[in-house]
Amino acid sequence: MKNPLQTKLCDLLGIEFPIIAFTHCKDVAVAVINAGGFAVLGEAMHTPEQIAADAKWIRDRVEGRPFGIDLVLPASVPPADTLEQLMEKIPQAQRDFAQQIKEKYDVPDPKGPIALHQWGGLNQAIARAQLEVLLDERVPVIASGLGSPAFILERAHQLGLKVFGLVGKTRQAKRQIDAGVDAVIAQGYDAAGHTGAMGTFSIVAEVASIAGDTPVIAAGGVTTGRHLAAALCLGAAGVWTGTRWLASRESDLDMILKEKLLAASADDTSYSTCISGMTMRVLACPWTEEWKKPGAPDVLPAPYQMLLSSDYLQGANDHRRADLMTEAAGQGVGFVTEMKPARQIVFDMVEEALATFDELTGEPA
Amino acid sequence: MPPDAISARPGFDATLAGRRAECDGGSAIPGTRYAGREEFTGTLSGEYVDHGDPPWRWYRLCDLERKPPGYPADSVWCEAQSLFLIDAAAP
Numbered sequence: 152m153k154n155p156l157q158t159k160l161c162d163l164l165g166i167e168f169p170i171i172a173f174t175h176c177k178d179v180a181v182a183v184i185n186a187g188g189f190a191v192l193g194e195a196m197h198t199p200e201q202i203a204a205d206a207k208w209i210r211d212r213v214e215g216r217p218f219g220i221d222l223v224l225p226a227s228v229p230p231a232d233t234l235e236q237l238m239e240k241i242p243q244a245q246r247d248f249a250q251q252i253k254e255k256y257d258v259p260d261p262k263g264p265i266a267l268h269q270w271g272g273l274n275q276a277i278a279r280a281q282l283e284v285l286l287d288e289r290v291p292v293i294a295s296g297l298g299s300p301a302f303i304l305e306r307a308h309q310l311g312l313k314v315f316g317l318v319g320k321t322r323q324a325k326r327q328i329d330a331g332v333d334a335v336i337a338q339g340y341d342a343a344g345h346t347g348a349m350g351t352f353s354i355v356a357e358v359a360s361i362a363g364d365t366p367v368i369a370a371g372g373v374t375t376g377r378h379l380a381a382a383l384c385l386g387a388a389g390v391w392t393g394t395r396w397l398a399s400r401e402s403d404l405d406m407i408l409k410e411k412l413l414a415a416s417a418d419d420t421s422y423s424t425c426i427s428g429m430t431m432r433v434l435a436c437p438w439t440e441e442w443k444k445p446g447a448p449d450v451l452p453a454p455y456q457m458l459l460s461s462d463y464l465q466g467a468n469d470h471r472r473a474d475l476m477t478e479a480a481g482q483g484v485g486f487v488t489e490m491k492p493a494r495q496i497v498f499d500m501v502e503e504a505l506a507t508f509d510e511l512t513g514e515p516a
Numbered sequence: 517m518p519p520d521a522i523s524a525r526p527g528f529d530a531t532l533a534g535r536r537a538e539c540d541g542g543s544a545i546p547g548t549r550y551a552g553r554e555e556f557t558g559t560l561s562g563e564y565v566d567h568g569d570p571p572w573r574w575y576r577l578c579d580l581e582r583k584p585p586g587y588p589a590d591s592v593w594c595e596a597q598s599l600f601l602i603d604a605a606a607p
Contacts, residue, residue, distance in 0.1 A: 195544050195551065223551040226598040227541025228574070229589050240588065275524070275567040275574065297542050297551040299597030302572040319553055323540055326597050344550040427545040428584070429552025452586035453552055457545055479550060 152515070155380070155508050156501060160366040160389035163313070163333060164189055164217055164292070168501050169389030170379065171368060172493070173221065177205060178401040181212045182493035191219035191294050191315075191391075199284040206288040219292030219315070220285055224278050226298035241455050244448045248441075249459050253466075256437045258475060261465040286310060294336070299323070301330035317370065317391075319347025324358040324367075334366040336391050340422075341372030343394050343432050343481040352385065359386025374483030376503025380511075383504075394481040395500075400492040407471055408434075408478045409490060416485040426460050426477075428453030434484075436477040438463050525566045532575065533562025536603040539577055539594035556592050557582035557602070565593070575599055 158169045167187030174180050180190035192209065194202045202220065209218050252258065282303055285293045293300065293307055294315040300307075307314050313333040318324045324335045337358040339351025347354075351371035359367045369382035370391035382390050396402060398409045411434055421435040425442035428451055433439065438460060442450060450456055467475035491499070509515055537560050542553035558577040565574050573596040580590055 223544040224595075225541075225543035226595045227539050227554060227556065228543060228593045229587070275572060279568045279572065297544075297553070298595050301597045302570055306570060320540055322600060323598070330597065347553055427550070427552055428586075429542065429545060429554060431545075431550065431552065449586065452584045452588070453543075453545060453554070455586070 152512065155383055156504060158366070158383065158388040159364070160334065160368065163366055166217070168497060169383070170497055170500055171389060171391045172396050173391055173393040174396045174402070176396070176401065176403045177208055178403070179396045179399055179493050180209055180218060182401050183396070183497055184213045184216050184218055186494040186497040188497045189217065189219065191221045191292065193221045193296070194281070195221065195223035195296065197281070199280050202281060202284045203288055206285075206290050217291035219294050220290045221294040221296050222278060222281050222285070224295045224298035224300060225275065228274055237454060238458060241451065241459060245451055245459055248448050249463065252438060252441050252463065256475060258463050259466045259470040259472065261462060262469040265461045265465055286312070299327055299330070300332065301327060304331050315368070318358070319349060319354070321354065321357045321361065325361055328362055328365045332365065334368055334388070335362060336368040336370050337387070338391070339371030341482040342370055343479040346371065346430065346432060355382060355385045355387050372481050372483040374481070374486040376500040376505070377507050378483060379500055379504040380507035394484050395487060395496060396493060397478065397480070398487050398490050399496055400490055404478065405468070405471065405476070407473045408476055411473065411476065412478065412480060412484055412487055413490065415480060417482040420480050420482060420484060424450045425456065426464075428456035432479065432481060434477045434480045436475060438475075439477070523568060525571070527564050527566065528562050529564055530562055532560045535560045535601055537577060538600045538602055539592065540598045540600070541592065541594055554584050555582065556580055556594070558591070561591075
């Protein structure tokens with residue numbers, strides 16, 4: 152029997168296992184790459200200088216193996232306001248409600264100014280400057296976590312780079328595939344962070360049905376080898392995993408959050424707009440639960456809700472209040488029960504996926 | 517190169533002016549490492565801006581019939597690949 156884990160994604164990237172770690176931690180990325188998987192470092196918040204330094208740091212540690220960097224290319228941009236103008240537009244009812252939460256849970260003040268970063272693809276010029284660095288540094292895979300990377304395809308391909316696009320709808324996938332992306336990541340509702348409304352099982356199968364030879368990578372709720380096997384059965388050529396690595400040994404996440412992730416199940420995640428004004432899945436916390444209650448005011452749109460929640464979030468993090476802290480987490484978090492080295496996680500996923508195929512076929516894969 | 521040094525060249529496409537479209541939009545969220553999706557339906561004004569080289573084209577979607585609850589403006593700039601024409605003349 153052909154090795155079911157030797158997929159066209161492996162051929163495309165020259166990797167051993169079709170497992171992609173999406174991580175903000177360079178140590179996790181290097182460990183996964185050197186274990187035979189692939190890693191994409193999330194750099195949306197970073198300046199071009201930081202991105203260049205991180206690319207060099209990884210390159211020095213992976214012995215010629217490929218790696219990727221993910222940016223958040225915007226897909227829509229509202230007319231611009233200054234931070235002060237935005238703050239002035241927050242209605243009093245929502246301000247009062249945030250203050251009530253703060254008093255009820257004794258949420259401490261942040262230790263410093265709210266760290267509302269100015270980077271992160273918030274407008275076209277910033278995203279463009281970040282992209283230029285990826286091209287200059289010849290980052291082997293450029294991934295776009297939101298907007299279409301089609302406009303950069305020709306230039307990236309001329310440089311021998313590959314471009315991946317992450318989508319939440321089938322029509323977005325078709326656009327990007329027609330434009331010539333090298334792989335498309337189909338992300339389902341089960342995922343951590345901001346997601347679309349379509350479930351992973353549905354979107355992966357649907358995108359795979361229209362993808363032709365373009366590899367499809369399944370994202371959303373993937374934390375085990377059994378998920379990997381299922382994704383391949385749906386027509387994917389690999390998986391894009393995020394939550395799995397947050398609690399890995401190498402992860403630089405606060406230990407309090409690691410422990411919360413290890414203890415959490417899918418029921419402990421909350422999908423709402425109350426953090427940022429856009430739908431986002433995180434570990435439930437007092438902030439998410441209070442905004443769901445009857446009598447809570449309407450959640451504000453982005454970016455106003457984020458301005459409102461930042462005081463709570465930063466106060467909780469600065470003072471390491473376990474009862475208040477939260478982190479993005481997908482619905483597969485229930486399988487994240489041990490703080491293993493990233494390398495071990497890769498091997499465990501591979502072994503479990505192969506065992507799953509053995510069960511299905513009745514013969515060793 | 518500082519971000520604000522990147523060129524932005526405005527233009528107008530009369531063939532798109534007045535066409536209804538949906539935008540599968542979204543952007544990064546200030547203060548987080550994440551991005552959020554937002555959906556809009558409206559009418560294209562025909563205005564566009566090309567950012568940088570190769571050009572990254574953005575269209576203005578006006579008279580928004582559908583926008584996120586509380587969205588404060590009546591127009592949004594949408595990246596060309598994220599726009600889907602929905603009126604009868606759509607190709």
